[in-house]
Amino acid sequence: MARTVRPFFAALPAEYRECRVTMRHRYDSHNVIEHKKDKELEVIEVCSVCGAQRTQILDLRDRFYGQIKPSRTRMRHPQGYLAPAHSGGWMTVEERGVLRMARLGY
Secondary structure (H helix, E strand, C coil): CCCCCCHHHHCCCHHHHHHHHHCCCCEEEEEEEEECCCCEEEEEEEECCCCCEEEEEEECCHHHCCCECHHHCEEECCCCCCCCCCCCCCCCHHHHHHHHHHHCCC
């Protein structure tokens, strides 16, 4: 089996690879904006590793208190984080495995 990674993913900066390989971001800080009229909280979090920003809307109505409104969740990634259009798209499971092992020194 060939253990290769497409050039785009191989060239990612270490902080971008960290979040892509682990398939998660580290949100250590956040800002909260209350929208009283709409009975919502807007929560803006920034990844301390790669700088990606996630915005989620939380419901403040009694019946749905604290629930995330998934259709209103937005992600903003730093320049160069996402693969360019027509480059093969998502990182494959195999590519993620190769980068994960390289991260561990194998």
